[in-house]
Amino acid sequence: LWKADRMRTVRQSRKLQGVRYDVRGPILVEAQRLEAEGHRILKLNIGNTAPFGFEAPEAIVADMVQSLPDAQGYSDSRGIYSARTAVAQYYQSRGFRDAVVDDVFIGNGVSELINMVLQTFIDDGNEILVPAPDYPLWTGAVTLCGGVPVHYRCDEENGWNPDLEDIESKITDNTHALVIINPNNPTGAVYSPDIVKGLIDIARRHDLVVMADEIYEKIIFDDAQHHHAATYAGDDVLCLTFSGLSKAYRVCGYRAGWVYITGPKHLATDFLEGLTLLANMRMCANVPAQHAIQTALGGYQSVNELIVPGGRFYEQSKLASRLLNEIPGVSCVEPEGALYCFPRLDPDVYPIKDDEQFVIDLLRAKKILVTHGTGFNWFEPDHFRLVTLPDVEVLTEAIGRIDEFLATMR
Ligand code: PLP
Structure with missing residues (x-):
């Protein structure tokens, strides 16, 4: 007998227990299965601009191309000097x-930096306050690092603003950090100065590190203004601000992001040494993409044309929330920024028990892929997230098909 029956099965490590990232989970596997059968699936599950006809500013692409011959080597693991300077100068221009x-x-997108920062920061059992709903990388990465994500409620009836009382009530002696996602994915909320200040005051009172994911800072509509958490954190609250090129400059595939550290850094030298160690161990971020950072931040900000009336981000977001609100039993808080709608399905009209199954049923029936709300760690199976990236025609068709599907449930 061959020794195959004596070989061990290969399993994922225990570290992965409880780690989820549903945006690309079983729902995507099912979409890919349908595609293999020959169906065309409209994928509205991921905030990826390129497939929807958005193009990066030419100067960014040209910079990537031009830098290829000279960007063959590893760089400083913290990033190339010009990119780090450009980021520092960007924050100077924002008042720092x-x-x-x-x-x-600098990292391979914000995603890598979130993982590196949490790996450096979290000891087993540390509690980290994460919004619900959240961008699920945060919950997944906290869990992977041995931490305990403690979800604080964002209040749909109050424009999806964080419920500050709920946050306070969930703080224990073991709480170490507060995650803020502003502008928010998946809700599209953009926080007022009072809310940001309220969040930072909590961090200050309880000696928490603030981790502010601000990747959508430039995608805001109408009167909304973005307020950096770091502005209010000042000198006495350690604040890690994450942002990057993926969304505002439409180059998610290039993988370029950064984390900017403010506050009492003298109390964080050990942490920063650890972060440098992890940066060293992965050598460096994609070097050609690092070259694009200076070009992006210093150049013409074409994103500003997309976020005003007549611009695609703006028009599509407004249209999507309006059309969703016209569906009986569906309500959608109008997004103030970012690239998503997060509508509610009234449980009295749509008594959904398992929202992932709902998404799969919708996918099979109408060939549209959205993401279930519990995939964003929302507490009830009564929401889904729709990416508002298709042009108005496709978006109208897509929401029409969602309406048709919901009509079979009413
Ligand atoms: N943070 C938020 C809130 C996001 O929505 C995303 C991507 O969708 C990321 C981080 C990851 O961005 P990056 O492409 O820089 O890794």
């Missing part, structure tokens, strides 16, 4: 007078 190169680490 003392921002310097040493405050910036």
Whole structure:
């Protein structure tokens, strides 16, 4: 007998227990199965601009191309000097007078930096306050690092603003950090100065590190303004601000992001040494994409044309929330920013028990892929997230098909 029956099965490590990232989970596997059968699936599950006809500013693409011959080597693991300077100068222009190169680490997108920062920061059992709903990488990465994600409620009836009382009530002696996602994915909420200040005051009172994911900072509509958490964190709250090129510059595939560190860094030297160690261990971020950072931040901000009336981000977001609100039993808080709608399905009209199954049923019936609300760690199976990236025609057709499907349930 061959020894195959004596070989061990290969299993994922225990570290992965409870780690989820549903946006690309079983729902995507089912969509791919349908595609293999020859169906055309409209994928509205991921905030990926390129497939929907958005193009990066030419100068960014040209910069990537031009840098290829000279960007063959590893760079400094914290990032190339010009990119780190450009990020520091960007924050200077946002009012952070003392921002310097040493405050910036460049990564392969915000995703890599979230993982690296949490790996550096979390000890087993540490509690980290994460919004619900959240961008699920945060919950997944906290869990992967041995931490305990503690979800605080964002209040749909109050424009999806974080419920500050709920946050306070969930703080224990073991709470170490507060995650803020602003502008928010999946809800599209953009927080007022009072809310941001309220969040930071909580962090200050309870000696929490603030982790502010601000990747959608430039995608805001109408009167909304983005307020950096770091502005209110000042000198006495350690604040890690994450942002990057993926969304505002439409180059998610290039993988370029950064984390900017403010506050009492003298109390965080050990943490920063650890972060540098992890940065060293993965050598560096994609070097050609790092070259694009200076070009992007210093150049013409074409995103500003997309977020005003007549611009695609703006028009599509407004249309999607309006059409969703016209469906009986569906309500959608109008997004103030970002690239998503997060509508509610009234449980009295649509008594859904398993929202992932709902998404799969919709996919099979109408060939549209959205993401279930519990995939964003929302508490009830009564929401889904729709990406508002297709042009108005496709978006209208897509929401029409969602309406047809819901009509069979009413
Ligand atoms: N943070 C939020 C809130 C996001 O929505 C995303 C991507 O959708 C990311 C981080 C990851 O971005 P990156 O492409 O920089 O890894």
